[in-house]
Amino acid sequence: MAEVVLKDVMKAYGAVHAVKDVSFTVEHGEFVALVGPSGCGKTTTLNLIAGLIPLTDGEIVIGERVVTDLDPKDRDIAMVFQNYALYPNKTVFNNLAFPLQMRKQSREAIDKKVRDAAKVLDITHLLDRRPRELSGGQQQRVALGRALVRDPAVFLMDEPLSNLDAKLRVQMRSEIKRFHHNLNATIIYVTHDQLEAVTMADKMAVMHGGCLQQYDTPANVFANPINTFVASFVGSPAMSLIPVDVATEGGGTVLRGASGWTLPLSAINARKAQGSSNGKAVLGARHSTLKLHRTALPGAVPGKVYSVEPTGDVTFAQIIVDAEVVNISLDPSVVIQPDEAVWIEFDQDRMHLFDGQTTMALKAAE
Ligand SMILES: Nc1ncnc2c1ncn2[C@@H]1O[C@H](COP(=O)(O)OP(=O)(O)O)[C@@H](O)[C@H]1O
Ligand SMILES: [Mg+2]
Numbered sequence: 001m002a003e004v005v006l007k008d009v010m011k012a013y014g015a016v017h018a019v020k021d022v023s024f025t026v027e028h029g030e031f032v033a034l035v036g037p038s039g040c041g042k043t044t045t046l047n048l049i050a051g052l053i054p055l056t057d058g059e060i061v062i063g064e065r066v067v068t069d070l071d072p073k074d075r076d077i078a079m080v081f082q083n084y085a086l087y088p089n090k091t092v093f094n095n096l097a098f099p100l101q102m103r104k105q106s107r108e109a110i111d112k113k114v115r116d117a118a119k120v121l122d123i124t125h126l127l128d129r130r131p132r133e134l135s136g137g138q139q140q141r142v143a144l145g146r147a148l149v150r151d152p153a154v155f156l157m158d159e160p161l162s163n164l165d166a167k168l169r170v171q172m173r174s175e176i177k178r179f180h181h182n183l184n185a186t187i188i189y190v191t192h193d194q195l196e197a198v199t200m201a202d203k204m205a206v207m208h209g210g211c212l213q214q215y216d217t218p219a220n221v222f223a224n225p226i227n228t229f230v231a232s233f234v235g236s237p238a239m240s241l242i243p244v245d246v247a248t249e250g251g252g253t254v255l256r257g258a259s260g261w262t263l264p265l266s267a268i269n270a271r272k273a274q275g276s277s278n279g280k281a282v283l284g285a286r287h288s289t290l291k292l293h294r295t296a297l298p299g300a301v302p303g304k305v306y307s308v309e310p311t312g313d314v315t316f317a318q319i320i321v322d323a324e325v326v327n328i329s330l331d332p333s334v335v336i337q338p339d340e341a342v343w344i345e346f347d348q349d350r351m352h353l354f355d356g357q358t359t360m361a362l363k364a365a366e
Contacts, residue, residue: 003028003186004049004154009058011044018044020210021058026154026203029184031177033197036207036233042190045207046156049188051075063153078152082159084143086131092118093127096145117148120182121175137168144179158190173200194234198222206230228359231284231352237316237327240290242283242301243356246273255283258322261301266348271364273353280356283346287316287327291345292334300343305336319344 004026011019019041026032034042047053049060051072059068067075086095096114105113118124121141131139140160147155160176161169177200180187191197197204198218206213206221206229214226218234225231231239244255247262253270254262263283265273273281293300303319303326310332319326319342326344336342353362 003030003063004188005059005061006045006049007059007061009045009048009060010056011041011048011053012056017210019048022205022207022210022212023058024205024212024215026186026188029186031180031185031187031189031200031202033201033204034188034190034207035194035197035204036192036213038192040207041210042192042207043158044210046079046158046188046190049154050077050079050156076153077156078147078150078154080143080147080155080157080160082162084139084160084163086139086142086146088131091128091130092123092134092142092145095131095142096127096149099146099150113149113151114145117145120148120179121145135168136164137172140164140172141175144176148179148183153186155185155187157187159192160189161196162191162193169196176200195236198234204234206233208233224361225284225352226361228282228284228354231354231361235286237287237329239284239286239352240321240324240326240328241354242321242324242326244281244283246276246279246281246356255281257301259302263301263346264299268364269348269351269353272362275362275365276355276357278355278357281362282354282356282359284352284354285326285346285350287329289347289350290326290328291347292317292319292328292330292336293343293345294336294340295343297343297345300345302341302343305338305340305342307338308336 007023009019009022022045034045036042048055051070055068059066062075093114096117097110100110100113118127121144123141126138161172164172204218204221205215208229214221214230221234228241232241244257247254247256249262252264253273254264256262301321303321306318306320309316315330315332317328317330319328355362
C-alpha cells in the first residue's frame with residue numbers, strides 16, 4: 001500500500017521552477033529522505049506535500065486520497081521543523097496536549113495520548129517543565145512528540161536536526177531512526193546532509209536544481225550513482241571525478257588523461273566507455289577503492305600529493321591528478337609528504353564511468 005505518491009509535481013514562482021516534474025512513491029512505513037544542496041527544492045517539495053503551498057501542476061496522493069486541492073489540516077499529516085517553535089509559557093505536557101485540545105478531544109483521551117507519546121520519546125520525566133528548562137535535544141523530542149500525538153498518516157520533517165550541535169545531531173539521528181522503527185511510521189525527511197540521508201532513510205530522493213536525480217535505497221545510490229552529480233554528492237570524502245578521453249591503444253580501449261597518462265580498461269569497462277556519446281568520459285572512484293604507490297606501475301595514474309589529513313583511524317590524502325583533486329584513504333602507518341610524486345591504482349570492479357557529455361553513468365551494451 002503506497003502512502004504518498006507524487007506524480008509530475010511542479011512548482012513555479014514566475015520564471016523560477018523550484019520543483020520540476022518530480023514523481024516518486026513512498027510506501028507505508030517507509031522513511032524517505034529528500035536530500036540535495038541548498039536551493040534544490042526540498043522544502044518546496046515538502047510544503048507541496050503538506051499543502052502549505054499550491055501546486056503549479058501535477059498530483060499528490062496520501063493514503064487512498066488525491067489531496068492536491070485539500071487544506072493542510074485535511075491531509076492527515078504532521079510537520080516537524082528545524083525551528084521547533086514550542087509554546088514557551090506552556091509545560092511540555094500542555095505543548096503536547098495543545099493540538100489535541102484544539103480538536104476538542106476528551107481530557108482522558110488527551111492525557112493518554114500525551115503520556116503514550118512521552119513514553120515513546122522518553123520525556124515522561126519532563127512533562128511538567130517549560131521549554132526553557134530543556135536542552136536542545138529535549139526540545140526537539142518534544143517537537144517530535146507534538147507531531148506524534150496527532151497520530152498522522154505521514155510525518156513531514158524539514159531539517160529537524162540542523163539547529164543542534166554536531167554531537168547532539170548524531171544522537172538525535174539514532175533517536176529519530178528508533179522513533180521510525182518503533183512506530184513503523186511513514187516519514188518524509190528533508191536534509192541537506194547526505195550522511196543523515198544515508199544513515200537514516202530506507203530510500204533517498206536526491207534532488208538538484210528542482211529535479212529528482214535518483215530515488216533508491218542509500219546502498220544502491222552509493223553503489224550505482226546515476227550521474228556525476230549524485231556520484232559527487234553522496235559519500236564523504238566525495239567520489240573523485242576525472243575527465244578523460246576514451247582512446248584505443250595496442251588494440252584495447254583505454255582512458256587517456258589530460259596530461260597524457262593512459263589507463264587500460266577491463267572488458268566490461270571498455271564496453272561502457274565505448275558507449276560514450278562524444279568520445280569523452282568521466283572516471284569516478286571512491287577514496288576507499290584506490291591504492292597508492294610510491295613508484296610508477298603499469299596502468300597506475302600519476303599524481304602529486306596535495307594535502308595529508310590524519311584522523312587517527314584513517315588518513316585521508318588529496319592527490320592532484322591533471323587538474324583534479326583525488327581523495328584517497330590510507331592506513332595511518334603510511335607516511336607521505338605534500339608535493340611527493342605518487343601513482344594511483346584504480347580498482348576495475350569498483351570504478352565508475354560517466355558520459356563526458358550527458359554526465360550519466362555509462363552502461364555496458366549487451
Ligand atoms: N516563495 C518563493 N518565491 C520565489 N522563489 C522561491 C520561493 N520559495 C522558494 N523559492 C526558490 O525555489 C528554489 C527551491 O527552494 P527550496 O525548496 O527552499 O530549497 P531547499 O529547501 O532545497 O534549500 C530556490 O531557488 C528558491 O529560491
Ligand atoms: Mg529547505
